[in-house]
Every structure is written in structure tokens, then in C-alpha cells.
Amino acid sequence: MSCITLTTDFGLADPFVGVMKGVIAERAPGCTVIDVTHGIPPQDVMAGALALLQAAPYFPDRAVHVAVVDPGVGGPRLAIAIETERALFVGPDNGVLSLAAAAQAVRRIVALTETRFHLPCPSATFHGRDVFAPVAAALASGTPVDALGTPRETFVRLTIPAPVEGMQGTVGEIIHVDRFGNLTTNLSAARLIAASRREVTIVIGGRTAGMVVSYQDIPRGELGVVANSWGYLEIAARDASAAEMLRAARGTRVTLHRAPTDG
Amino acid sequence: MSCITLTTDFGLADPFVGVMKGVIAERAPGCTVIDVTHGIPPQDVMAGALALLQAAPYFPDRAVHVAVVDPGVGGPRLAIAIETERALFVGPDNGVLSLAAAAQAVRRIVALTETRFHLPCPSATFHGRDVFAPVAAALASGTPVDALGTPRETFVRLTIPAPVEGMQGTVGEIIHVDRFGNLTTNLSAARLIAASRREVTIVIGGRTAGMVVSYQDIPRGELGVVANSWGYLEIAARDASAAEMLRAARGTRVTLHRAPTDG
Amino acid sequence: MSCITLTTDFGLADPFVGVMKGVIAERAPGCTVIDVTHGIPPQDVMAGALALLQAAPYFPDRAVHVAVVDPGVGGPRLAIAIETERALFVGPDNGVLSLAAAAQAVRRIVALTETRFHLPCPSATFHGRDVFAPVAAALASGTPVDALGTPRETFVRLTIPAPVEGMQGTVGEIIHVDRFGNLTTNLSAARLIAASRREVTIVIGGRTAGMVVSYQDIPRGELGVVANSWGYLEIAARDASAAEMLRAARGTRVTLHRAPTDG
Numbered sequence: 009m010s011c012i013t014l015t016t017d018f019g020l021a022d023p024f025v026g027v028m029k030g031v032i033a034e035r036a037p038g039c040t041v042i043d044v045t046h047g048i049p050p051q052d053v054m055a056g057a058l059a060l061l062q063a064a065p066y067f068p069d070r071a072v073h074v075a076v077v078d079p080g081v082g083g084p085r086l087a088i089a090i091e092t093e094r095a096l097f098v099g100p101d102n103g104v105l106s107l108a109a110a111a112q113a114v115r116r117i118v119a120l121t122e123t124r125f126h127l128p129c130p131s132a133t134f135h136g137r138d139v140f141a142p143v144a145a146a147l148a149s150g151t152p153v154d155a156l157g158t159p160r161e162t163f164v165r166l167t168i169p170a171p172v173e174g175m176q177g178t179v180g181e182i183i184h185v186d187r188f189g190n191l192t193t194n195l196s197a198a199r200l201i202a203a204s205r206r207e208v209t210i211v212i213g214g215r216t217a218g219m220v221v222s223y224q225d226i227p228r229g230e231l232g233v234v235a236n237s238w239g240y241l242e243i244a245a246r247d248a249s250a251a252e253m254l255r256a257a258r259g260t261r262v263t264l265h266r267a268p269t270d271g
Numbered sequence: 272m273s274c275i276t277l278t279t280d281f282g283l284a285d286p287f288v289g290v291m292k293g294v295i296a297e298r299a300p301g302c303t304v305i306d307v308t309h310g311i312p313p314q315d316v317m318a319g320a321l322a323l324l325q326a327a328p329y330f331p332d333r334a335v336h337v338a339v340v341d342p343g344v345g346g347p348r349l350a351i352a353i354e355t356e357r358a359l360f361v362g363p364d365n366g367v368l369s370l371a372a373a374a375q376a377v378r379r380i381v382a383l384t385e386t387r388f389h390l391p392c393p394s395a396t397f398h399g400r401d402v403f404a405p406v407a408a409a410l411a412s413g414t415p416v417d418a419l420g421t422p423r424e425t426f427v428r429l430t431i432p433a434p435v436e437g438m439q440g441t442v443g444e445i446i447h448v449d450r451f452g453n454l455t456t457n458l459s460a461a462r463l464i465a466a467s468r469r470e471v472t473i474v475i476g477g478r479t480a481g482m483v484v485s486y487q488d489i490p491r492g493e494l495g496v497v498a499n500s501w502g503y504l505e506i507a508a509r510d511a512s513a514a515e516m517l518r519a520a521r522g523t524r525v526t527l528h529r530a531p532t533d534g
Numbered sequence: 535m536s537c538i539t540l541t542t543d544f545g546l547a548d549p550f551v552g553v554m555k556g557v558i559a560e561r562a563p564g565c566t567v568i569d570v571t572h573g574i575p576p577q578d579v580m581a582g583a584l585a586l587l588q589a590a591p592y593f594p595d596r597a598v599h600v601a602v603v604d605p606g607v608g609g610p611r612l613a614i615a616i617e618t619e620r621a622l623f624v625g626p627d628n629g630v631l632s633l634a635a636a637a638q639a640v641r642r643i644v645a646l647t648e649t650r651f652h653l654p655c656p657s658a659t660f661h662g663r664d665v666f667a668p669v670a671a672a673l674a675s676g677t678p679v680d681a682l683g684t685p686r687e688t689f690v691r692l693t694i695p696a697p698v699e700g701m702q703g704t705v706g707e708i709i710h711v712d713r714f715g716n717l718t719t720n721l722s723a724a725r726l727i728a729a730s731r732r733e734v735t736i737v738i739g740g741r742t743a744g745m746v747v748s749y750q751d752i753p754r755g756e757l758g759v760v761a762n763s764w765g766y767l768e769i770a771a772r773d774a775s776a777a778e779m780l781r782a783a784r785g786t787r788v789t790l791h792r793a794p795t796d797g
Contacts, residue, residue: 011559013552013556015549015552017450018450019310019450020283020306020308020309020310020546021308021310021311021450022308022310022322022449022450023278023307023308023322023323023325023326024449025306025308026276026278026305026306026307026308026326027307027325027326027329029305029306030276030305030326030329030330030331030334031329033274033303033305033330033331033334034329034330034331037303037331038303040559040563040564042552042555042556042559043546043551043552043555044549044552044553045546045547045548045549045551045552046546047545047546047547047548048547050450050451050512051451051510059548059549060549062549062553063549063552063553063556066553066556066557066560066663067556067559067560068556068559068560068563071556071559079486079487079510080486080487081485081486081487082484082485082486082487082497083485083486083487083488084487131498131499131500132484132485132497132498133485133486133497133499133500133505134499134500137329137500138500186548186550187543187544187545187547187548187576188576188577221608221658222607222608222609222658222659223605223606223607223608223609223659224605224606224607224608224609224610225609234608234658234659235657235658236657236659236660237657237659237660237663237664242659247577247605249576280713281713282573282713283546283569283571283572283573284571284573284574284713285571285573285585285712285713286541286570286571286585286586286588286589287712288569288571289539289541289568289569289570289571289589290570290588290589290592292568292569293539293568293589293592293593293594293597294592296537296566296568296593296594296597297592297593297594300566300594301566313713313714314714314773342749342750342773343749343750344748344749344750345747345748345749345750345760346748346749346750346751347750394761394762394763395747395748395760395761396748396749396760396762396763396768397762397763400592400763401763
């Protein structure tokens with residue numbers, strides 16, 4: 009039995025997530041179900057895609073990743089499953105699965121047209137319960153992806169905005185603000201490592217932050233840049249929220265400067 | 272081993288829920304425990320009852336549903352278990368179990384007077400830990416309901432407020448606002464289907480919303496009415512919060528109008 | 535297989551907690567993982583220590599308790615495991631484990647220096663994923679504590695502030711505010727019981743609260759003192775938030791008075 013992960017914008021105050029787990033418990037008893045997060049901002053498909061991209065690599069092979077950020081529920085958007093070399097992805101075909109799936113070798117894409125794997129009489133408003141949970145339970149129990157519906161050639165893909173080389177340096181942006189107010193940029197740390205013989209700083213909101221190894225290396229009251237756990241450059245404050253200090257949010261521009269180091 | 276569900280107003284910032292799960296893990300090792308929600312507003316017994324009503328049908332047979340919204344903890348209110356044809360319900364006898372249990376065929380009601388199934392020296396403030404979790408663990412492990420205490424004939428029942436026929440149409444009210452700001456009314460969709468040859472609109476806060484099949488059918492900036500996943504008519508906005516647009520909350524009045532359709 | 539508990543300040547909006555569970559599912563398949571709480575205020579080590587102190591006694595023997603409130607991550611602070619007579623504790627050596635571990639008989643302390651039990655190439659910002667989750671999985675799977683690194687003699691200890699005897703009575707303070715606005719003091723209920731032949735009141739913010747058995751014994755609009763589920767005196771309001779009524783927070787002073795009772 010594979011494990012199932014859940015990524016949604018349902019929050020935890022309503023019983024939506026519990027109901028999905030009930031459906032899974034009924035159809036795949038004993039299956040381990042793990043919440044990635046249910047705190048995706050309502051209908052923010054990109055935020056859901058980024059969370060799943062970040063989380064998926066840390067789950068066991070053959071994990072079934074369900075993501076439901078689904079403003080188009082009940083409309084013409086497809087419901088799909090994607091099989092990759094490492095895992096299975098289930099959700100609406102609106103891009104929410106795309107970053108995580110595309111980071112692995114995609115093998116099969118299927119539109120979830122075989123309604124015998126869904127709950128009877130599905131609603132037009134809660135496919136998490138009526139379609140995605142029962143399909144995930146079927147996959148976790150060993151049903152092959154092919155059985156779930158008709159093959160597809162493609163799926164809707166999102167892309168993380170790419171940094172742009174400008175006169176002043178590389179212009180990037182904030183793609184995620186975490187609970188601590190740390191600001192993840194779209195500047196990959198690997199890119200930086202290639203430039204490691206130069207001193208790197210990031211300018212954001214008129215302030216400058218230099219590279220440090222860990223949060224504790226940031227002087228109090230100042231900002232620093234770390235290579236974060238996700239492989240991106242991140243702007244952080246010492247024991248404080250960089251987001252609050254800078255009034256920064258997703259989309260805030262940053263500029264990366266490189267200066268030759270001495271020697 | 273049955274699964275256990277938990278519905279409380281404990282929130283997730285305090286360790287209350289984790290402690291209940293510790294007690295269950297000690298007494299029913301390997302039992303699957305599923306959170307319905309812990310985000311019931313503090314001491315809002317009706318909200319807890321509605322969440323459990325909504326969720327319970329989706330869990331496996333013989334599930335043990337624990338609900339703890341319990342302003343009377345430590346006082347004279349009874350602690351009870353209710354056995355129905357499909358499931359078991361455990362909690363205070365203040366109505367929090369009543370909507371979900373009454374929706375199934377009730378077989379047995381027991382006051383939880385057999386203290387050997389409780390933790391020793393129970394507190395007067397946390398029966399979730401001291402009474403309901405260990406009793407749920409006993410039930411999930413196969414202890415018969417009868418063993419838990421003395422039989423009762425009745426339990427405290429809540430009722431969902433019924434719509435009223437008025438001069439202008441059927442007058443109902445909002446019974447739940449979900450994370451997305453969608454407004455669940457007390458108007459059942461089945462009731463509407465019986466009237467399906469007429470065009471239906473709902474008036475709320477001076478605005479009119481017409482029936483749509485799914486959220487995507489609502490024009491931007493407007494409101495629509497869907498038959499929601501729970502079987503009720505729900506007022507929603509397109510990619511926005513109807514609750515914010517209308518400043519609506521639980522208890523806000525709505526009026527359903529029926530007009531004969533052409534042909 | 536032991537169960538694993540998690541106590542962090544990660545919140546539930548980011549995928550941090552889900553990722554830790556992915557690592558555990560990979561390395562200790564089938565292990566039961568229970569959230570104590572992820573709602574510890576960011577970087578509030580004492581709040582994390584108190585939550586774990588409160589929760590740990592209710593978990594099965596040999597539970598592996600992971601606590602990650604870790605402002606010093608990536609810096610010189612040690613990562614440790616502590617074995618006690620009843621359980622295992624894993625986290626940064628900054629005191630977050632100390633209250634719960636010291637409440638049991640400590641047997642062994644180990645610095646987590648054996649990197650073969652960590653993820654390869656650990657980040658400097660997320661040891662929950664890279665160090666503590668895989669170490670917990672190893673412990674839950676039966677790896678002896680000794681194998682994880684080098685023995686230590688001590689660990690960083692926090693202490694709950696002790697009440698002080700003053701002219702007006704015993705001066706204590708609020709150590710926790712729960713979701714309901716109930717105020718846990720640092721005055722132990724056992725201490726009170728020793729003084730049980732005297733009438734006890736607590737003064738806070740100019741108001742006086744008398745002892746009651748349960749919340750329901752508090753007259754509406756007033757305050758009362760209960761012996762709470764954690765063994766401390768707690769100031770509560772009837773069906774309302776004492777914290778809001780008193781504008782009280784952690785650290786707010788309280789004074790306990792004892793008057794001889796009649797007879």
C-alpha cells in the first residue's frame with residue numbers, strides 16, 4: 009500500500025479534509041495519509057504547485073500525491089492523474105500538479121473519466137471528496153493508472169517566473185513567504201554556487217542583504233541571504249520577520265549583485 | 272480495529288488534540304485516528320454538530336466519532352455514547368453528537384459511568400483526554416457499548432432551524448460559512464429539485480442570486496446559488512468570498528423565490 | 535515500532551511538517567506520527583518546552599518525541615537525543631526538550647554527530663527535515679540512542695519561573711494562554727491542596743477570582759480559578775475569554791491569597 013499525500017486550499021476549520029480522509033479510509037483501509045498543507049491561500053493554484061514541488065521529493069517511491077486547489081471544480085477543466093518514474097499525482101488539470109510532476113520523468117497522463125472509481129453521484133463543488141480521494145485510494149491500493157480513464161498527451165503547466173539579467177544585476181522576485189516571514193526568491197542557490205568566487209548581495213526595498221551560512225550569522229536588526237532548504241536564495245531577518253521589516257510579499261522584486269572578491 | 276474521528280473546538284495551537292491522540296495510541300495501538308476538524312469556534316455546540324453531521328456519512332462502518340465541544344465539562348452534563356446502525360458516537364450529552372447520530376438509526380444510548388474505562392483521577396476541565404479518548408479507544412478495540420455504563424432512553428437533540436414559508440417566498444438562513452466565504456443555507460437542494468420546473472432565485476442582503484451548476488458558471492462580480500456537496504443550497508461568489516461581499520454570517524436571512532419557467 | 539510525536543513552531547501553512555512526515559514515512563514505514571502542536575509561536579523555545587512537558591506523559595512507552603523550535607539552526611548549537619526511563623527526545627539542545635525530559639529519569643544524552651543517520655547534504659536552515667526526522671525514524675525503528683553520536687553529560691535546561699512568597703501572598707505569573715483564553719499560572723494545584731483548609735483566591739489585574747471545581751461553577755461575567763488538567767491553577771471566565779477580559783498574557787502577574795476558613 010502506497011502512502012497518500014494531500015495538498016489543498018481547504019483550510020482546517022471546515023470538515024473537507026476530514027471527509028476526504030474518511031473516503032480514503034473506507035476504500036484503502038490502513039493507508040498512511042499525510043498532509044502536506046491545507047493552508048494554500050484560497051484558489052491560489054501557483055502556491056499549491058510550489059508547495060507540492062517542495063514536498064514531493066521527500067516522500068517514498070510510489071507515493072500518491074493529491075492536490076486540490078480547484079477554482080474550476082464542476083466546470084470543463086479535466087481531472088487527471090500523472091504517473092512519473094517516482095510517484096503518482098492526482099488533481100485538477102489546472103497546473104497545480106505540474107511543477108512537481110515535471111520535476112520527475114513523466115510516464116503517463118490520464119483523464120479521470122472512469123466514473124466507477126469515483127463516488128456515485130458526484131457533486132459539482134467537491135471533487136476532492138467525490139473524485140480525487142477515491143481515485144487516490146484506488147491508486148494506493150494498486151489500481152494501474154491506465155484503468156482510471158483515457159490517455160492524454162499533455163497537462164496544463166505552470167512555470168516559476170525566471171530571473172532576468174538587467175543593467176543593475178539579476179532581477180528576480182519573491183515566490184513564497186513562509187511562517188517566519190522568510191522570503192524565498194526565484195534565484196536558485198546552485199546558480200549562485202557557479203558564481204561562488206564573487207561576493208553576492210541582494211537588494212530588496214532599498215536595503216541590501218549579504219550572504220550568510222545560517223540565520224544565526226545575521227546581525228540583529230539586519231537582513232541576510234541564505235541558501236534555503238529548498239535550493240533557493242532566501243532573505244531572512246535575525247529572530248524577526250523579513251516580510252514585516254520590508255513589507256515584502258510574493259512578487260516583490262529583488263536584485264542580485266555580484267562583485268568580484270579580493271584575491 | 273475501527274477508525275476514530277475527532278471533532279473539537281480545541282484548535283491546533285495547544286497540545287490538547289495531540290494529548291487525546293497519545294491516550295488513544297496507548298490504549299488502541301495502530302488505530303487510525305482522523306481529524307474531522309478542531310476549528311469549531313470555541314463552545315459553539317451547533318457548529319460542532321453540523322460538522323459531524325456533514326462528515327460522518329463518509330467514514331467506514333463502525334467508525335467511532337468523538338466530538339468534544341463541551342462548555343459544561345466537569346459539571347452535571349452527562350458523557351454519553353450512542354450506537355447507531357452504522358457507527359458509534361462519543362461525547363458530552365449537549366447535542367454535539369445529535370445531528371449526526373439522529374441521521375442514522377439509533378440503537379443504544381449509554382451514559383459513560385463505568386470509570387474503569389476512563390483515565391484514573393479525571394480532571395474537571397479536560398474530559399477529551401480523561402473520558403472520551405479512552406472510551407473511544409475501548410470502543411475501537413471492540414468493547415461493546417453496553418459495557419461503558421448505564422443505558423439511557425434519550426439524548427439532548429439539536430435541530431437545524433427549519434425554513435418558513437412567507438409572503439415573499441421561503442425564508443431561510445445561513446447555517447455555515449466556509450473558508451472560501453461560501454454561504455450554506457438551510458434550504459435543502461432536494462427540496463429545490465421537487466420544484467425544478469420553476470426558476471429559483473435567492474435574495475440575500477438586497478441582492479439576487481440565480482441557480483448555477485458550478486462555481487465557474489457564476490459571472491465575475493456576481494453571486495450564484497449551487498446545490499452544494501452537502502445537499503444544501505449555497506450562495507457563492509466567483510473566485511471571491513460571498514460572505515465578505517454580503518457581510519453575511521451564520522443566521523443571515525435569505526429568501527427563496529420560485530417563478531414559473533416559460534413553456 | 536514506537537510512535538513519533540512532533541512539536542514545532544512551523545505552523546501548518548508551509549509544507550515543513552508534511553516534509554518531515556515524508557522523511558519518516560520513507561525511513562520508518564508504518565510508524566504512527568502524532569502532532570502535539572505546530573502552533574508554537576515562532577522561535578518561542580519556552581512555549582515549545584511547556585507544550586511537550588504537558589503532552590509527553592500521555593504517550594506510550596518508548597515514544598520518540600521530536601521538538602523543533604530552533605532559532606539557532608545551522609549555527610553552533612548541538613542537536614541531541616535524550617533517553618529517559620519512559621521515552622526518547624530529539625531536537626536542538628536549546629532547552630526545548632528539557633522540561634519534558636527532566637520530568638522523567640534521564641538515562642543517556644547523545645549529540646547527534648553520526649551523520650549517516652541524517653539526510654545527505656543537510657541544509658543550514660531545516661534540520662527538522664535533514665536531521666531530526668531521520669534520527670527519529672531510526673530511533674522508532676529500534677536504533678539504540680548510543681549509535682547516534684557522542685555521549686554528553688548535560689543538556690541545556692529551562693525552568694518554569696517559580697512563584698515567590700510576598701507580603702500580600704504568593705506572587706506567580708501566567709505561563710500559558712490557551713485557545714479559550716484560559717490562563718494557566720505557575721501555581722501548582724498540588725501546592726494548593728496542601729493548603730486546602732484555607733480559602734484561596736487569586737488576584738489578577740485588580741480583579742479577584744475564587745476557587746471553583748469546574749468552569750460551569752463560575753458565575754456569568756465573573757472569573758474563577760480551577761485546578762486544570764495539567765496540575766496548575768488556571769484563571770477562567772464563564773463561556774468567555776479571561777485573557778480578553780483581563781488583557782492578560784504570558785508573564786502577567788497573579789497573587790494568591792489564603793484566608794483561614796471557618797471551622
